[in-house]
Amino acid sequence: MVKNLRWFEDNIDRIRVMARSQPVDKFTMVTGLMQLQHIVAVTGDGANDASALSKSNVGFAMGIAGTQAAKEACDIVILDDNFTSIVKAVMWGRNVFDSIRKFLQFQLSVNLVAVITTFISSVISSSNHSSLTAIQLLWVNMIMDSLGALALATDPPTEKLLNRRPYNKNERLLNTRMFIQILIMGFFQTGILCLLLYAGDKFIPCDYNINSYNGLSTDFSSNKLTHGGQV
Numbered sequence: 001m002v003k004n005l006r007w008f009e010d011n012i013d014r015i016r017v018m019a020r021s022q023p024v025d026k027f028t029m030v031t032g033l034m035q036l037q038h039i040v041a042v043t044g045d046g047a048n049d050a051s052a053l054s055k056s057n058v059g060f061a062m063g064i065a066g067t068q069a070a071k072e073a074c075d076i077v078i079l080d081d082n083f084t085s086i087v088k089a090v091m092w093g094r095n096v097f098d099s100i101r102k103f104l105q106f107q108l109s110v111n112l113v114a115v116i117t118t119f120i121s122s123v124i125s126s127s128n129h130s131s132l133t134a135i136q137l138l139w140v141n142m143i144m145d146s147l148g149a150l151a152l153a154t155d156p157p158t159e160k161l162l163n164r165r166p167y168n169k170n171e172r173l174l175n176t177r178m179f180i181q182i183l184i185m186g187f188f189q190t191g192i193l194c195l196l197l198y199a200g201d202k203f204i205p206c207d208y209n210i211n212s213y214n215g216l217s218t219d220f221s222s223n224k225l226t227h228g229g230q231v
Contacts, residue, residue, distance in 0.1 A: 095157035
């Protein structure tokens, strides 16, 4: 830890370059910044960078010119020793975070609709039967898990992700805005499903008769099948 943290805080903004510094200087710099609640990323390729790489929030080591000690102490190894790969790593990290959020929002919205619809149908129905059977709920879950993951987890990153400010390290996966969107979409979809279930026959034409189709009719009382009025 930095002993004179007040002096460090007053002078850290004036430091731009540390040239020919010792490993303890790099470690002190990283430790002091982290004590001031900064997110610190360190790049290095030598054994003297191992302490700073392991102490930092994110450590990048060079895959070609880097030593084994630096590779073991870091979090990410840059295989091509190209600093543009760090930008790609940041872009992919933000894209993965956003994809996880979209998948969670999708899953929670659909599960909320399924639970509310099943509960309402069980309470309102006189026969205490749910509108969705166990097999139907299983199919809904399979579609949500498989197709939802494929649609939301395969979204490629774009350079627009680099234009926004980074999230705070204490940022939650589910924030207040997502909860509001989940509730709005959940109740909206539940209302549409309840309208189709309990009032759909009033505005959806249905002339199909299961007991009379293509001239065939069944007399269940006498167990006779008639066709065109003939037995």
